[in-house]
Amino acid sequence: MKRLILSSLLAMSLSMSPALAVNPDEVLGDPALEQRARDISIDLRCVVCRGENIDESNAPIARDLRLLVRERLVEGDSNDEVVDFVVERYGEYVLMKPNTSGANVILWAAGPVLLIVALIAGGLYLRRRSQAKETAVALSSDEEARLQELLKD
Template sequence: MRLPEPISALCLFVSIMVALVATQPAFAVNPDEVLSDPVLEERARDLSATIRCMKCQNQSIDDSDADLARDLRILLRERLAAGDSDQEVLDFLVARYGEFVLLKPRFTAANLLLWAAPVLGLLGGFLLVMRYFRTRKGEAEPAAGDLTKAEHAKLTKILDDRE
């Protein structure tokens, strides 16, 4: 038995809406953590999305249910409520927990090698491949100038005998 067209369209619409709602990220911020000022809460959400949960290590504190993430969310909101700027809050957390607390590390002289390593690796690999092919080419076709006097004389004799 087929459903009438309007009912099947409604079922499809409801299914799509359920799928969209189910795939939305679930934030771990508890209602008791939310600031009363919507502007400060928005700043807190933006900042907490850039802070790594030290326990989960691949989630932001906004997405993590860990107790440490909750403590960091509360600390972050306390600092914002006290009047700290976003940069001051980040600097405080980095001073307390290290650069690892940031999901996107800063570009500094201390981690320059980490940022440059992929480029240096590709350049080194390219140079090794070029060197390999140059040495192979040199082995296959020795230059005439590389012959010793005895080899040159022998080659000349062979060519003269052929004529």
């Protein structure tokens, strides 16, 4: 019973940890450079997988990007220079968190602005609806007679 519990706990802990696609031949010998490469890779999106960063992706382009990041770090580039190089080459799409400058301000602001507009429109609609007067239309004698016939059946 203890083995079953321990094995299930081990399986759950492994399933909750992020799966990294970094191959052993990609790992740099210098632990500090490798950590910098991992920090940069977390913020770069795989252009094929879209929802994964390049450390998690098994796509060939992600491997190429991981190698490119490590190559630039070995050459002496700073973290920002490496990211700028990759963005210049592949576009802003590779950033997991796009910049909040230029035309991207419109994209960042669109969600909150539309939420505020929807709340105002909903509030105005409910206000007008609560202030509207109910107008009851009286039935004619023919309509009243027909209604009574329908209700009797």
